[in-house]
Amino acid sequence: MFDVSIERLVRGGQVEESRAARVAFLWEEIRRLKRDKHAFVPAHNYQVPEVQAIADIVGDSFELAVRARNVDARLVVFCGVRFMAEGCYTLAPHLPVYLPNQRALCSLAEVDADDLEERQDFLRSLGRRFATMTYVNTYADVKALSDVCCTSANAAKIAGRLDVPDILFVPDQNLAYQVAIKTKRMYLPPPDPHAFHPKEYLARIEPLLREGERQGLVGNVFPWEGACHVHHEMTLADIATIRREDPTAVVIVHGEVRPELQEAADEVMSTSQMVKYVEAHPEKNRLAILTECGLVVRLELEHPETRFYRVCRLCEHMKAIDLENVYLALRDEPPECRVTVPENVRVGAARAMERMIELAG
Ligand code: SF4
Numbered sequence: 001m002f003d004v005s006i007e008r009l010v011r012g013g014q015v016e017e018s019r020a021a022r023v024a025f026l027w028e029e030i031r032r033l034k035r036d037k038h039a040f041v042p043a044h045n046y047q048v049p050e051v052q053a054i055a056d057i058v059g060d061s062f063e064l065a066v067r068a069r070n071v072d073a074r075l076v077v078f079c080g081v082r083f084m085a086e087g088c089y090t091l092a093p094h095l096p097v098y099l100p101n102q103r104a105l106c107s108l109a110e111v112d113a114d115d116l117e118e119r120q121d122f123l124r125s126l127g128r129r130f131a132t133m134t135y136v137n138t139y140a141d142v143k144a145l146s147d148v149c150c151t152s153a154n155a156a157k158i159a160g161r162l163d164v165p166d167i168l169f170v171p172d173q174n175l176a177y178q179v180a181i182k183t184k185r186m187y188l189p190p191p192d193p194h195a196f197h198p199k200e201y202l203a204r205i206e207p208l209l210r211e212g213e214r215q216g217l218v219g220n221v222f223p224w225e226g227a228c229h230v231h232h233e234m235t236l237a238d239i240a241t242i243r244r245e246d247p248t249a250v251v252i253v254h255g256e257v258r259p260e261l262q263e264a265a266d267e268v269m270s271t272s273q274m275v276k277y278v279e280a281h282p283e284k285n286r287l288a289i290l291t292e293c294g295l296v297v298r299l300e301l302e303h304p305e306t307r308f309y310r311v312c313r314l315c316e317h318m319k320a321i322d323l324e325n326v327y328l329a330l331r332d333e334p335p336e337c338r339v340t341v342p343e344n345v346r347v348g349a350a351r352a353m354e355r356m357i358e359l360a361g
Contacts, residue, residue, distance in 0.1 A: 002052040004301055012301060014049050023050055026323040030054045033330045040073035040095075041326070042088070044080035045271040046294035046318040049301060051079050051326060058298075060272040061087070061136045062151035066357060068092045077329045078339075079321050083109045085339040086140050090349045098337045100325035105317050106137055108228040108256075111171045113141040115196070116224075120145070122198050123168060123222065130166035130222070133159060133179075134352060137228070138171060140341040144348025146170070147355070152255040153270035154360040156182035161359045165219025171226030177259040178268060180221040186212030187259075190225040230315045231256035234290050238311045239264050242288040249309060250284050252277065254291040261290070271295050278303055294318060 006024050009015040015023050031054060034041060042064045043055035052058045057067055061084055068076070068088040076097045078085040083106055085099040116132070123130050134146035135155070143149055150158045152175055159167055159179045166185075169176035173190040180187035188205045191197075205222075212220055234257050242249055252274055253265040262268045269277060274289055278299055285306040289296050293312035300308050329337050341349065 002049070002055065002058050002298060002302075004049060004053050008301065009049055009053075014297060014301070023323060026327050027054055030323070030327055030330060033327075037330065038074040039330060040071045040076045041330070042067065042076070042078060042080070044084060044294075044318065045275070045298070046292040046315055047079050047321060048294060048319065049298055050323055051321060052294075052298060054323070054326070055079060060151060060153060060270055062153050062270075062356075062360070063272055064088070065091060065136065065151075065353060069357075071095065075333065077326060079326060080104070081106045081109075081317050081320075082339065083137055083139055086341055087136055087349075087353065089339050089341060090140055090143070090346050091353060093343075093346060096333065097339045098329045098333060099339050100329040100337060101320040101322075102336065103317070104320040106228075107317070108135075108137045108171055108226050109139055111138055111142045111224065111226060113145060116142055116145050116170060119168060119196065119222075119224075122201075123166070125198075126202070128166045128220075129164045130168050130219075131162045131164045132168045132170065133162070134170045135172050135175060136353070136356075140345050140349040142170065143352045144345050146352040148359060149352045149356040150360075151270060151356075152178075153272050154356065155179050155255070158356060158359045159183045159185075159221075166222065167219070168222045169224060171224040172256055173223040173225060173227055174232065174258055174262070175255045176221050176223035178255045178262060181262075183221075184218045186215075186217050186220045188220055188222055190223040193225045196225075228256045228315075230292050230313045231290075232258060233313065234258070234261060234311070236260055236264055238290065239288070242309050242311060246286055246309070249286040249288050249307075251288045252290070257290055265290070275299070278306065282306075292318065 041055050043052050043058045068091045081104045089097040131147040160183045177187050251265045252267045288309040292315045296312040
């Protein structure tokens, strides 16, 4: 839970003074509706502070997915993006799950399930022993084609526990790099977006496959060509600027940034790991955290003694959720906001998500 007052948000510039009364009204109404309707409201770390403040739990996708399994509620209003609400329904299909704004999508999650099957066929045709590992930032039809899901917090741990040498990692090419480095697998270059040609791609990766064998690596990571635009647009210059301004600042990047930024940073973490790091290291009071701004703004409010350099970026999909649409979803339970998945797809997606929870334990 994120405990903050309106006065603090106004003082910090997160809420304009002219909106303070409306925010206070919405907080009160949302809290009343949650009680009256026995509703559960989870929020992702990237939500704006005024939304995080009314949530029952704030966390990363793994924390929210695990919590969804055992939630005691009559309905869920999910403050995040669609794949998260889908994931919640996948693990708790007895509950109506509402996403307050249908524009809360995710550029990374747009993977075509037919394309994934084509890629799996390609690896089978090469005789590779592989598992399809899918980041939770995907829709249920893609999860259902996967052996296991993962989040940025547990991707390397889960990959390390798989009993096959190769991994087809979907859809984030940068997190795939983290998995390859941490599990001693060869990181192969992803195909160009929308241009997968099996013969040309094989010619491109063959020398690297041989090199991995020569080095005695565990296997290979075949990355999908996706990326989160929020993290992928961060540059080495962002880190260089911070280092110039304050050489003592600890630079922490999210696993979705490009490989060269992961190498230049001091730490690579998921959002939940970032939160724990800041809490566990009060002596590290000059930090540059390269991820979506929602998390950094909350950390600033929770740790006023720490200096945070603003190198974060906004995700417009996450920001499609606001207090007004959360209030309306909770009050009206509009059918168009309800998120479901066909049962045959849901069962497959749930299997991959449950395997993630089991292997991450
Ligand atoms: S921050 Fe990136 S991965 Fe997360 S919802 Fe936005 S576009 Fe998707």
